[in-house]
Amino acid sequence: MEREGILMDESVLVETGQSLEGHIEALRNAVNQSAGREFNLNSPKQLGEVLFDELKLVEKAKKTKTGQYATNEKVLASLAPKHPIVANILEYRQLAKLKSTYIDALPHSIDSASGRVHTHYGQVQTSTGRLSSNDPNLQNIPVRSKQGREIRKAFIARPGWKLLSADYSQIELRILAALTEDQGLLTAFRQGRDIHAATAAKIFDVALDEVTREQRSTAKMVNFGIPYGISAFGLAQRLGTVSRTEAQEIINNYFEQFPGIPGYMTRMQDRAKAQGYVETISGRRRHLRDINSSNGTIRAAAERNAINMPIQGTAADMIKIAMVNVQNALTEKQLNTRMLLQVHDELIFDLDPAEETIVRELVTEGMKDALDLKCPIEIDIGIGDNWLEAH
DNA sequence: CGACTCACG
DNA sequence: ACGTACGTGAGTCGT
Numbered sequence: 001m002e003r004e005g006i007l008m009d010e011s012v013l014v015e016t017g018q019s020l021e022g023h024i025e026a027l028r029n030a031v032n033q034s035a036g037r038e039f040n041l042n043s044p045k046q047l048g049e050v051l052f053d054e055l056k057l058v059e060k061a062k063k064t065k066t067g068q069y070a071t072n073e074k075v076l077a078s079l080a081p082k083h084p085i086v087a088n089i090l091e092y093r094q095l096a097k098l099k100s101t102y103i104d105a106l107p108h109s110i111d112s113a114s115g116r117v118h119t120h121y122g123q124v125q126t127s128t129g130r131l132s133s134n135d136p137n138l139q140n141i142p143v144r145s146k147q148g149r150e151i152r153k154a155f156i157a158r159p160g161w162k163l164l165s166a167d168y169s170q171i172e173l174r175i176l177a178a179l180t181e182d183q184g185l186l187t188a189f190r191q192g193r194d195i196h197a198a199t200a201a202k203i204f205d206v207a208l209d210e211v212t213r214e215q216r217s218t219a220k221m222v223n224f225g226i227p228y229g230i231s232a233f234g235l236a237q238r239l240g241t242v243s244r245t246e247a248q249e250i251i252n253n254y255f256e257q258f259p260g261i262p263g264y265m266t267r268m269q270d271r272a273k274a275q276g277y278v279e280t281i282s283g284r285r286r287h288l289r290d291i292n293s294s295n296g297t298i299r300a301a302a303e304r305n306a307i308n309m310p311i312q313g314t315a316a317d318m319i320k321i322a323m324v325n326v327q328n329a330l331t332e333k334q335l336n337t338r339m340l341l342q343v344h345d346e347l348i349f350d351l352d353p354a355e356e357t358i359v360r361e362l363v364t365e366g367m368k369d370a371l372d373l374k375c376p377i378e379i380d381i382g383i384g385d386n387w388l389e390a391h
Numbered sequence: 392c393g394a395c396t397c398a399c400g
Numbered sequence: 401a402c403g404t405a406c407g408t409g410a411g412t413c414g415t
Contacts, residue, residue, distance in 0.1 A: 040413080042412055043414080044396070044413080045394095046413090064394075064395070065394090066393090066394065068394080071395085093396080094397090097396080097398070097411080100411055100412080101411055102398085125408080126408065127407075128408095132408055134410085136410085139398095139399060139400075139409080140399035140409065140410085142398060142399080143399075224405085228405035231403095233404055233405095234405050238405085296402090297403055301405095304405065309406080311406085312407065315400095343400065344400045
């Protein structure tokens, strides 16, 4: 995959960059205007001084651990109603990030010999068994924002070919179901349910077709949080609309409805304390030296690691086994299609269109069969001229 | 090179 | 009283 590299359409980046440039410049001017002076908007330190010493947007501003004013997105969002400058800063931040980190930087990573971008994968860099990607990092290409997604259009197939993206659907929750053997979770997946809606029905005690959008959205946050060792504080903060007490009730309901989950959580914590490590289904270990720390905060962090690593790590093991399966099949059948990228739960291929049918089949099976779990595994496949269309 | 911020799963 | 969800890498500032 490193040697193969991926082709980029630099003109997509150039055009996106040009349209962003004017916008970014206008935002910087508007911010300077509101501030009453020019300053370096890329400097959190200078920005903090403008917002809190000069414009005095709040009485007691939140500080970072080094005593600087915090100006991160969460802080700024809470300030937005107080002054029109804030919305402009937030938009500037978003667009400037896209331009400097991706649009301006990626062209420098195009190899002059191959004309392609060759990332490097770290196989021994993470605590959970995931790969990492660097120089350039192709595992954090934007997708969430409208403007960010444009950047994915620059990742293209070779002429006449297509990009094929195959990703595991809800892989961490399925692994959680398999590890815990929680019958409620397993049944929901075996019946092919919308897992967030099914969770909402259980924790709010309503029929599946009575679940409101808000209830599903709350359940989705719970499902994301569970594999991380969710806390009432953390859930309340992310939901924004419920108190810590209400968040705790939601979590209590969840644990009652899915009793396999709290059992698993305490089992992993106890195991970590007793033997000093936890492990994935395939035996990859993470040692947790802080698990018996007398510092409660540090110990709690290790306890969350004990919960999370077997889940995230099993997913990482699974896709690595899948990659070997799929590559062996491609090689054995002497296919032209090439594996290009891995992004934790997703594989990207340069697809010879004549091979679409066989590749769909072999990728799906190679990924599904990587581990034999008690929970069914689903693979979503997309095909397109670029990474955005394929996704 | 640390701090801060923010891009991804 | 405090801090609080897991795992990464990179651009920029400022020392």
